[in-house]
Amino acid sequence: MKEKLTKVLPETLEVIEDPETAPKKRATYTRIVEGITTTLKTIEDPKTPPKEQATYTRIVEGITTTLKTIEDPKTPPKEQATYTRILEGITYTLENIQNPPLPQGNPPQEKRAHHTRAMELATTTPVTVHAPNLPPAERATYMRIVETITYTVNKIQTLPQEERASFARVAELTTAALVAVQAPKTRPKDPEDQLAIEKTVKETGNTLAATQEPKASQKERNEAKKKLDQRTRSLQNSQFLELMKEVKRHKAPAACIKEIKSRTLQTGWSDGSLWGLGDSLCAATVAEGARQDSGRWSALFECVQRHPFSTCVVHIPKD
Structure with a gap:
């Protein structure tokens, strides 16, 4: 050496x-x-x-x-x-x-x-x-x-x-x-x-x-x-794309979207995606999603808001 x-x-x-x-x-x-x-x-x-x-x-x-x-x-x-x-x-x-x-x-x-x-x-x-x-x-x-x-x-x-x-x-x-x-x-x-x-x-x-x-x-x-x-194809994952639609529907700021994409690329779906979603940059978006009780993704947003994001995988919509 x-x-x-x-x-x-x-x-x-x-x-x-x-x-x-x-x-x-x-x-x-x-x-x-x-x-x-x-x-x-x-x-x-x-x-x-x-x-x-x-x-x-x-x-x-x-x-x-x-x-x-x-x-x-x-x-x-x-x-x-x-x-x-x-x-x-x-x-x-x-x-x-x-x-x-x-x-x-x-x-x-x-x-x-x-x-x-x-x-x-x-x-x-x-x-x-x-x-x-x-x-x-x-x-x-x-x-x-x-x-x-x-x-x-x-x-x-x-x-x-x-x-x-x-x-x-x-x-x-x-x-x-x-x-x-x-x-x-x-x-x-x-x-x-x-x-x-x-x-x-x-x-x-x-x-x-x-x-x-x-x-x-x-x-x-x-x-x-x-x-x-x-x-490397995590950003093409169908469930990830559905999550991004939901995040954008709640008017997530560009910094939040960038954070979710970055963490997804680094550690994959769904670990990285939830890591990004749990970041403070997405706090307002998560709070808005959690307020909509009738939404398919509301349980996930509520979980990320209140609990460790790594425990929230069970709340990702199956279909």
């Missing part, structure tokens, strides 16, 4: 330091390098359990491989952008798993020092880090998802170009869901909903990995791919 890092990181740092690099790209690359730096500290901390050290090592190796693909001029720009967004999500999760969070808004001289430490950590000594604040079960879930996504993205990069797009798209959506389920503004407010969405994201990650698992049978890989195809 250290040998790979010493080859890839200098190229990444050159992009960061290049005055012609777009500010957004520079910020993204800086955050990724900082994520690698912090994770290397965790790996080399003697207090980190051996099993976690091994997991973090595999994650960093995966990040490094993907960075190399991003920086390869032969990689199509669209793929570079997709892989970059995936690494952003992975880095965000690593920040949450490891405490304290990565520094933000560093002045240039501090950024340069941070980059230097990344190179040093690729070849030298352990550094003590603080214990994470996340509950053990939640940390374990996020670590497993990140490892799965990283593994799969690396496998995807070896596929023929015509096969990569669909798998990369699911990986990107799954990473986006992983970020959303953690971020304070988007994570489900109810612990029951939080666990339900985490479970869905984990299952999607495992399904994605199954499509690239060499030990899986062709039948198993085909079944996994079929599940992923259904996920």
